[in-house]
Amino acid sequence: MAETTTFGNATQILEPFRGVKRVTIEEYFTSGHRTCQGCESALVMKLMVKASGPRTIVLGSTGCMYVANTTYYTTPWVVPWMHTQLGSSGSAALGTAAGLKALMRKGKMKSEPINVIAFCGDGGGADMGLGAISATLTHKEYNSLILLYDNESYANTDIQLSGMTPYGANTTFSPPGKVKRLIHTRWKKNMAGLMAAGHPECRYVATVCASYAVEMMNKVRRALTIGGPTFIHSLDPCPKGWDYDPMLSHELGELAIETGIFPLYEVEDGQVKYYGKTKAIVEGRARKPVREYLLKQGRFAHFVEEDLEYFQAKVDEMWEKWEIPAVVPFRRLDATKAALSAK
Ligand SMILES: Cc1ncc(C[n+]2csc(CCOP(=O)(O)OP(=O)(O)O)c2C)c(N)n1
Ligand code: SF4
Ligand SMILES: [Mg+2]
Numbered sequence: 156m157a158e159t160t161t162f163g164n165a166t167q168i169l170e171p172f173r174g175v176k177r178v179t180i181e182e183y184f185t186s187g188h189r190t191c192q193g194c195e196s197a198l199v200m201k202l203m204v205k206a207s208g209p210r211t212i213v214l215g216s217t218g219c220m221y222v223a224n225t226t227y228y229t230t231p232w233v234v235p236w237m238h239t240q241l242g243s244s245g246s247a248a249l250g251t252a253a254g255l256k257a258l259m260r261k262g263k264m265k266s267e268p269i270n271v272i273a274f275c276g277d278g279g280g281a282d283m284g285l286g287a288i289s290a291t292l293t294h295k296e297y298n299s300l301i302l303l304y305d306n307e308s309y310a311n312t313d314i315q316l317s318g319m320t321p322y323g324a325n326t327t328f329s330p331p332g333k334v335k336r337l338i339h340t341r342w343k344k345n346m347a348g349l350m351a352a353g354h355p356e357c358r359y360v361a362t363v364c365a366s367y368a369v370e371m372m373n374k375v376r377r378a379l380t381i382g383g384p385t386f387i388h389s390l391d392p393c394p395k396g397w398d399y400d401p402m403l404s405h406e407l408g409e410l411a412i413e414t415g416i417f418p419l420y421e422v423e424d425g426q427v428k429y430y431g432k433t434k435a436i437v438e439g440r441a442r443k444p445v446r447e448y449l450l451k452q453g454r455f456a457h458f459v460e461e462d463l464e465y466f467q468a469k470v471d472e473m474w475e476k477w478e479i480p481a482v483v484p485f486r487r488l489d490a491t492k493a494a495l496s497a498k
Contacts, residue, residue: 164383166298167210167268169376175369183209187229193401195391195408196220196276196304198365203272203302204234206372207379211270212255214239214247216284218276219311220304241279244301245287248273248384252297270379271299277319278309281346291384292354298382300375303346306393314396318344321416322469323462324454326396331457342469347388348482351422359385361421366408367431374421381423390417398453410448415470418481427482437480445470 172178183204190197200220204211213236215221221238224231239247252271259266275284280303288301308326309315316326316339325331329338351360359381363371371389378385392407394400399407411417412432419433429437436442445467449455458466478485 164296164298165268166380166382167208167270169206169208169380171373171376172206172369178369178372179205179208181205181209183207183211183233184231185233186231187226188224188231189226190219190223191393191395191401193392193394193404194219194223195365195404196306196393197223198368198404199302199304199371199389199391200224200231200274202365202368202372203274203375204232206375207234207270207272209234210267211235211272212237212251214244214251214271214273216244216247216273216275216279217241217311218279218309219306220274220276222311239273242283243287244273244275244280244284245289245291248299248301249287249291249294249297252299256297268298271297272302272375272379273299274302274304276310276317277303277305277307277346278315278317281305281344282318288350288386289354292350292357292386293384295356295383297384298379300378300385300387302375302387302389304389304391305346306391306396307343308393308396310393310396319346322466323458325398325457326454336457336459337462345484347386347420347422348484350386350388351427352483354384354386357384357386358382359421359423361387362417362419363387363389364408364412364417364419365389365391366405366412367419370419370431377421377423396454398456399451403451407448407451410443410451413443414445414448415442415474415481416445416448420482422482427479433481436474442470442474 184201211234258264307320314326316328323337347362359378361374363374392404419431420429446463474480478487
């Protein structure tokens with residue numbers, strides 16, 4: 156007879172790893188894949204399932220983390236894994252969580268909390284599958300984590316620009332030319348802020364970067380422990396798409412945070428908490444200039460001074476003018492008041 160606990164929203168209680176020495180040694184994403192050397196998205200997959208442990212089902216939408224991880228007759232996944240269509244990570248997460256619950260309720264499988272994680276790329280998640288993710292984040296009766304791994308392009312089909320591609324970057328859809336230096340002039344979407352601000356039933360949203368591996372795993376553990384629908388956005392340096400030496404992946408992840416371009420924070424029950432080096436920035440540490448990050452990547456090699464200044468100004472604005480710095484983009488009321496009184 157099935158236990159009743161999982162008919163509610165019982166979750167596995169995954170305590171945070173207190174330091175790197177406490178991280179479990181078992182791997183659930185191992186050899187057998189053919190991602191590029193220095194691929195941070197592959198590292199995210201490895202850390203994500205290390206954090207969740209063996210009683211986990213992973214679903215993944217089309218993209219590098221599907222194609223490069225499923226070479227015929229080989230797989231790096233030790234836990235059950237299933238591919239889902241490019242725009243459907245949200246639907247796959249919700250359907251799987253609901254299916255598990257129904258099977259347990261009917262006594263057709265042992266009743267126990269099983270982690271359901273659906274990953275998606277930035278193309279599949281922030282562009283094509285945004286609606287399905289949004290819908291899933293409204294269903295508080297099902298436990299599922301959606302992890303968006305953001306390599307800032309449709310990488311698998313040869314680096315087309317997505318809504319998450321940074322301003323000015325060279326992609327196969329935005330090659331710089333003599334007539335027009337910058338083809339892509341739209342600012343990147345603010346996915347974590349959008350998910351946190353717009354989904355009152357979602358109790359946990361976080362941003363992560365695998366350069367800070369233990370913290371990253373602990374955010375996954377927190378999301379799964381809290382339960383209901385949750386969302387994590389990871390920024391993943393991609394040597395092929397960003398055009399840099401693979402040995403720089405870790406450093407570029409750090410620089411994205413140290414320059415303030417990608418803030419690290421979690422929103423739990425409506426409370427914003429910055430962490431890691433982002434917390435230090437909020438507490439007064441100077442941000443590194445964005446050029447230190449941008450000029451290490453071939454996709455920005457065509458930038459001239461004016462482009463670097465524009466990029467810096469946009470990041471400054473995010474920190475100095477947003478209602479919740481680097482999280483919620485509305486202008487701060489005090490800034491508005493000051494502007495009005497100056498007139
Ligand atoms: C509906 C649909 N349109 C287009 C494709 C072709 N396609 C396969 S992977 C991919 C890129 C996905 O980009 P992203 O989600 O960012 O993942 P990444 O490849 O960057 O890991 C595309 C366009 C597809 N599989 N399905
Ligand atoms: S193209 Fe980028 S995301 Fe895809 S496997 Fe290579 S490094 Fe990883
Ligand atoms: Mg991508």
